[in-house]
Amino acid sequence: MIRVQNLVKTxxxxxxxxxxxxxxxxxEIFAFLGPxxxxxxxxxxxxTTLLRPTSGTIELDGLDPTIKTKEARQRFGIVFQDPSLDAEQTAYENMDLHGVLYHVPRKLRAERIERLLKTFELWERKDSYVKTFSGGMKRRLEIARGFLHTPAILFLDEPTLGLDPQSRNQLWTHVKALNESEKTTVFLTTHYMDEADxxxxxxxxxxxxxxxxxxxSTELKQQTNTDSLEAAFLALTGSSLRDESANSTDRLRQMAKMWKR
Ligand SMILES: Nc1ncnc2c1ncn2[C@@H]1O[C@H](COP(=O)(O)OP(=O)(O)OP(=O)(O)O)[C@@H](O)[C@H]1O
Incomplete structure (x- = not known):
């Protein structure tokens, strides 16, 4: 469903x-972990066609997204870290607009919106404005919306960031259920090892x-001779902090750029 070969971005x-x-x-549900x-x-x-690779090839459901961009976009859904709901609209309106943008026929749209809002336990609140929702409800709505056009692949970039354990748990229960019933391939990133596990x-x-x-998870633990995914992760990546070093490198790069001007 996803094939990546020699992908490079500079x-x-x-x-x-x-x-x-x-x-x-x-x-498959495939998790990408990393510091x-x-x-x-x-x-x-x-x-997801938002950045052009410097080199290498990508195949999504048999399509090269750098060439067949429009067709490829129809085949996947994305939920990013940054919220993208319209807070001034209701849950139903947010779903409906997405369905229109993705050309989901009206009857099917209504059926899927109902099924997904019920799955994600939001049906009772379908006519409430999103601005009145909790963080967990907003995330569930975004993910429900991601499934609306029956994508072959759903990309989730840290979907549970900032949620409490109950909301995280519930969110994954629903994602797993839809992965099983609709056979959607799920590609996710997370910093929560327990979720990936x-x-x-x-x-x-x-x-x-x-x-x-x-x-x-079992293979990674065996490979590192550890008994938890977190321990395997730390054994593979070490325990030094990364964002600090990345940030200071970034800062140095920015300063170098300024001096070049
Ligand atoms: N547009 C950009 N210009 C320059 N550097 C960038 C750009 N986007 C990302 N980077 C750098 O590329 C590196 C990888 O960033 P990326 O956001 O992919 O990491 P990540 O694994 O998603 O991290 P996190 O877990 O913190 O979200 C970082 O060092 C970042 O500063």
Whole structure:
């Protein structure tokens, strides 16, 4: 369903994604884990046509998204870290607008909106304005909306960031149920190891722009001789802080640019 070969992304003289390759099968839940600045979001942005790869190839449901951009966009749904709902509209209106944008026929649209809002336990609140929703409800609505046009693949970039354990748990229960009933391939990133352990069929660990390990949670634990995914993750990526070093590198780069002007 997703095939990535030798994918590279550079920003100026900095390489954020360094020659990565992996495959994700149909119906699989695939988690991308990695410390801050590892290159996860950059990879998702390339997969979802938001960033152009510097080199390498991507195949989504048999299509090259850099060439068949419009067709590829129809095949996937995305939920990013930044909220993208219209707070001044109701839950139903947000869903409906998305359905119109994705050309979901009216009757099917109504049926799917009802099914998805019920699945994500939002049907009772369908006519409430999104601005009155809690963080967990907003996230559930965004994910329900991501499923609306029956995408072959759903991309979730840190979908549970900032949610309480109850909301996280409930969200994954619903995502898993839809993955099973609709056979949607799910590609996700998260910093919560317990979530990846629970929902992902396979996990890729990324660090400094490279994929350093891929496998099931059990395989990663065996490979590192550890007894939890978190321990396996730390064994593979080390325990030094990344965002600090990435930020200071970024700062240095920015200063270098200013001096060049
Ligand atoms: N537009 C850009 N210009 C320059 N550098 C960028 C740009 N976008 C990302 N980067 C850099 O690329 C690296 C990878 O960033 P990315 O956002 O993909 O990491 P991530 O794994 O998603 O991290 P996090 O877990 O913190 O979200 C970082 O060092 C970041 O500063």
């Amino acid at each position: 920003f100026g003289d900095f390489t954020a994604v360094k020659d990565i390759s992996f495959d994700v099968g149909q119906g 801050n600045g590892a290159g996860k979001t950059t990879t998702i942005k390339m997969l 629970r929902v992902a069929h396979r996990i890729a660990i990324m660090d400094h722009g490279s994929i350093i390990a891929v496998g099931t």
